[in-house]
Amino acid sequence: MLQEQIRNIAIIAHVDHGKTTLVDQMLKATHAFRENQQVQERVLDSNDQERERGITILAKNISIEYQGIKINVIDTPGHADFGGEVERVLKMADGALLLVDAAEGPMPQTRFVLSHAIAAHLAIMVVINKIDRDGANPEKALNDCLDLMMDLGATDEELEFAMEHVVYASAVNGFARLDPNDGNIDMYPLLDMIVDAMPAPDVDLEGPLAMQCVTVDHSDYVGRIGIGRIYSGTIHAGDKILVVKNDGSREMSQVKQLFTFDYLGRKECSEAQAGDIAAVVGVDHTDIGDVYTDPENPVELDPIEIDPPTMSVVFEASTSPLVGRDGDIVGGRQLKERLMTERENNVTMRIEELPDKTGVEVAGRGILHLSVLMEQMRREGFEFQVGRPRVLFKDDGHGHKLEPIEEAVVECPGEYSGKVIELFGNSGGNMTNMVSGVKQDHLEFKIPTRGVMGLKNRILNVTHGEAVFYHNFLEYGPMEGELGKRQNGAMISMSTEKAVAYALGNLQDRGTLFVGPGDECYEGMLVGERSKPGDIVVNIARTKSLGNQRSSTADIAVQLTPPRTFTLEEALEYIMDDELVEITPKNIRMRKRILSEVERRKWRVRHGLVDK
Known part of the structure; x- marks a missing residue:
């Protein structure tokens, strides 16, 4: 029996193609707000980090009423790291709006979310958004969507439904049209099509619960x-x-x-x-x-399976000499309690205390997935340290190790394609497709998750910031060789003092600095990157010797290049196995696991390691 007064639809799209903005306009069109009510943009992105990063992290439900019909709308995350949310919430829907940027067309993570929608046999309506944008090509975007659906195994009926139900929109300007040039200025064509074409839930009202x-x-x-x-x-x-x-x-x-x-x-x-x-x-x-x-007539439904985590990181109580300066919560017990609370609420992460009780291992779907939790905790006043993220391996049952493989896509100007391909080759990647365009080349790769860590910055460096890089989990595959080693050594502070401009002026000739004058540093902290392999210990507090003779250069000020700053994700990708990221409410610092240079040397001797 069809519940004609209800429609359940999900909105699926790549990051930044306008899902949440479109929902805003649907709410306004159905008078969800008073006429004089002040409403913030992207009202569904209620989480602070969602608003700052401009992405949807948590799937959310709202409902609107139009022509006496209740439309339940599910806003899904577009980023592959939050795919655990997507897989589940699509089970609630009967249809989906596939939202695509008219200029960019379907992007890699559109494929990720759309594959789940097709697997769930949802009726898919195509919404070509941003048709007023420079470079918009709605016709090509639609054809690319249909090609993608065909690639993902959509049936003839599903393809026919998508071809017949297309809406052209500009969510930011609040209009939807059945023809890109018809001049309509409101959202009602989209709402009409949802009500008229989207399937109503086919349910048994009289059956057991x-x-x-x-x-x-x-x-x-x-x-x-x-x-x-x-x-x-x-x-x-x-x-x-x-x-x-x-x-x-x-x-x-x-x-x-x-x-x-x-x-x-x-x-x-x-x-x-x-x-x-x-x-x-x-x-x-x-x-x-x-x-x-119903206890008397129980109904069986298929269990929900969530893709397993692919990466883990260990959270530990901070052992930094500066512990307690920025945050209020620094104890190991409070850290463990907070993470165990997260385990109750966040089913997409696997959180377990280590057997030796030294820390808590948190496993998730990628570095962004893990860093969102770290960012939330530092905003709550926690100080803690985390090790290098490590990939979770699987056994194929025959004694062979399998590791997660990602599908990576780079779009960059043709002049940089060779350098990008070389970077992927050095990181264990294999190119699977290349399409040369007038302005941009489209490159597709299969690469181990280990090789992806730190790759984004290197791609941006060789393309002078002109590349767009996306990746998402594809499958588990055979283990590659050694990957992901940092090529250059680190500059490590030898003392716990504030950095001095004179010392930094001499050090910047040796590489890139991470600290500026007056920054608090401590022994074992990473203060820069060398331009050569191998770590060196440096004095960041060295001052100029003052003699009684006047120098001809005495009044020339030290010219310092601004220090390189790291986001939380960049720091996690940068560190090596013997290093940690120290996270406080105000600072993100990188340090050696063993702070003392003498103790580090003893450790290397014990393990038969020598400096290059």
């Missing part, structure tokens, strides 16, 4: 909240329900509160019917994949 939890929210007041779609039956507040876990175990529970989505918020209700998306309070320790069903 079956609801599957695909997202877990958390409240300090009521604990875990299970959010998912109701596939059959009706759920009421106060109902006794059977909870079937992914592993097959069963337990009884009671629905204490029930909510449905209402524009940007949730509305408490007494019942929710099949086809709708609901939030259930009262199921303790609910998890992704849990099925809420």
Whole structure:
């Protein structure tokens, strides 16, 4: 039976193609806000980091009402590192809006999200966005979308549906059109097409209750909240329900509160019917994949499988000489408690304490995925240190090691293509496709995840900042040889003092500095990168000898190049196995794991290592 008064749609797109802006305009068109209400842009990106980075990290549900029909809209992340969110939430949808930039066309991570939508057999409507942008080519973008769907195994019926249901839009200017040149100035053609063409949920209203939890929210007041779609039956507040876990175990529970989505918020209700998306309070320790069903007539649903993490990092309490200067929370116990709380709320990460209790290992889908958690914790006042991210290997069952392989795409001016190909070759990558364009070359590679670390900066350097680089997890493949070693050595501070301009002036001839005059440094801290291999210990506090004779150059000021600064992701990619990143609310510093030069030498002797 079709629930004609409900539509469940997901919005899928590559990073920065305008998903969240389009949702803003749909909300405005359906009068979600008062006429005089001040509304911030990208209202769904409610998380601070989402707003600053300009990306969607968490999938979110809203609902709008149009022509008496409730449209549940699911905004999905476009970045592959947050793919765990995408895979699950698409289970709630019957259709998807594929949003594509009219100038850029479908990009690598469009492929990633679209492949999951096609695998779920969703009806796909194409929205060509930014048609008013310079260089826009809506016709080519549409053809590229259809080609991509064909490559990903879409059926003839799915391709035909996508060809017949195309909308041309400019989300930032608030209009959608069935023809790019028809002059329409509002969003109603898009909303009309969703209502008229998107399939209504096909459900069994009279059957036993079956609801599957695909997202877990958390409240300090009521604990875990299970959010998912109701596939059959009706759920009421106060109902006794059977909870079937992914592993097959069963337990009884009671629905204490029930909510449905209402524009940007949730509305408490007494019942929710099949086809709708609901939030259930009262199921303790609910998890992704849990099925809420009728105890007398239990319904079985397929368990939800999430792609496993591909990279891990160890969090430790800070042992820096400057510990406690910036942050309020520095203890190992508080760090462990915070990460264990994250384990409760974040099912896409695997968080486990190390057997020797020295730290907590956090595994995720990529460096961006891990760094979002680190950034959140430093904003909460934590000080901690993390080691170099390491790739998680698998065994193929025959004693052979497999490692994660990424699909990487670089778009750059043709004059730099040779240098980019050389970089990938040195990092274990193999080129799989090359398309030469008038302005840009399009290069595709398969490369081990280990080889990707630190590659973005090197690509930007050889292309003078003109390259666009994307990558996402593809598969597990045979283990490559040794990869990812930093070519140049580091400059390491020999003392705990503030950096002095005179000393830095002499050191900058040897490489690139990471610190400026007056910066707090300590023994073992990385203060720069040499222009040659091999680490050196340097004195960053050396001052000029003052004699009683006047020098002809005495009044010439030291000319310093601004120091190189690192984002959190760049620092994680830069460090080597014997180094750490120290993270505080105000600073990101890189340091050696063993701070003392004498102790480092002893360690190298014990392990049979010698400096080059």
